[in-house]
Each structure stands twice: as structure tokens, then as C-alpha cells.
Amino acid sequence: MAPRSSKCNKKEANRGAWTAEEDQKLAQVIEIHGPKRWRSVAAKAGLNRCGKSCRLRWMNHLRPNIKRGNISDQEEDLIVRLHKLLGNRWSLIAGRLPGRTDNEIKNYWNSHLSKKIKQNEKPVRSSTWQEPASTVKTKVLDMDNVAKRSEEGTSKTLEDSKFSFGGDGFFDFSNEDPLNLEWMSEFLELDETLYGFP
């Protein structure tokens, strides 16, 4: 059976750090054709890279409005709260932090926050309540279902909520200031309504 196309050809493809020239070529092709069909983007750019690698480079470095470094206290707090709520769903967490990438947040978590959390293990929601990781996963899966039901117009639970769902099936917070934590506390209240916490 032929190898899956999503795998990079280890022998033929360029690997390792990207050069400025490669970045430029990639950005040019994406400007013309858009950030999709990554394999053909790689081919059109004349890059000896797999599509996957091109996508990663674009998403994490070349995209417009990317913020680099200096994660603020507010952002850090938000990451901690969202991680408590969503678990290791980095792309979702990154979606709430404008200009930040999932990879950056994941790295930041692994290198800074996971240690910090272990040290001062302070529950955010109450002085005693702490959510097991398995519960988080179940809840998130449930949230997916609730989101679907909401899209289908069959959800009663969220009917009166101020929150709406975006096209990706998740909460659309587009009207909320991502760094204002007020919306988060309301979100946690909603969470309690849905799942009976604490």
C-alpha cells in the first residue's frame, strides 16, 4: 500500500529550519492562491517541502498579525483558565488569544505554566473544587454536541444564553474583548448551568 500522502517524504523533502528565501516564496504563493491546498502551494512555490510543513510555517510564523513573545499576565491568566476548562485543546485556546498560535501556547504551557501550576496548585473555581482531566474531556465532547444541537436549533439549554456558536461549532465570542476576563466568568457560570458544577 502506498504511503499516506499527508506524510512528508523523509528522503526527498527539505527538513529543518526555514530560510528567508523559502519564507518569501511561500508567502508569495499564498498571497496569490490563498492558504489552502498546501501540497500544491508547496509545489507552486518550488519548495522542496511537504504541504504539512508549509502549513505549519504559515500558521506559526508567516500569517499576518502574529504576535511574538512577551505573553502578558492577562494572556497567561486566560490561558490557565481556558486550559482548566478545555484541557489540551490548544487550537481552541489559541482562538481566544488574538495573534497567538496553538504551537506557541502549547510551548508556553509546557515550559512555563505546567510547572507553575504544579507549584501552587490553586483551583480557579473554588477553594476545594478541582476537575479531573477525564471529566474535562467528557465535558468538552459534550460541548461539541451542545454546539451541534444549537446549530440545528434543537438546543433548549442555550436558547436564552447571550453566547452564540460560530461556524466552527464553538462558542462565538467575537463580541467579547478576548483579554477582558468578565466574559470568562460568565462562561464559567454557563458551564455550571450546563453541567451542574460544582
Add this chain to the structure above:
DNA sequence: AAGTATACCAACCGCGAGCGC
């Protein structure tokens, strides 16, 4: 100054989901 340990970040890998044929 040299060697070692640690921190940080970019990139890779494997897997699963979605989609079209």
C-alpha cells in the same frame, strides 16, 4: 574559559476527521 544543565522554541510525526469521487 570550558563543560554541563536547563529553558525555550521551531519543526516533525502520527492520528483522526472531513470531504469528494
Add this chain to the structure above:
DNA sequence: GGCGCTCGCGGTTGGTATACT
């Protein structure tokens, strides 16, 4: 319904920079 292709995600690895002894 099955198959292959593409994409996106999360975990992991490897290289480089910095701190420490």
C-alpha cells in the same frame, strides 16, 4: 459504503541559547 486525499490537531523531538558550576 469504501477509498484516497487533504487538513488540522496534539504530542514529541531536536537544535540553539542561556544560565550555572
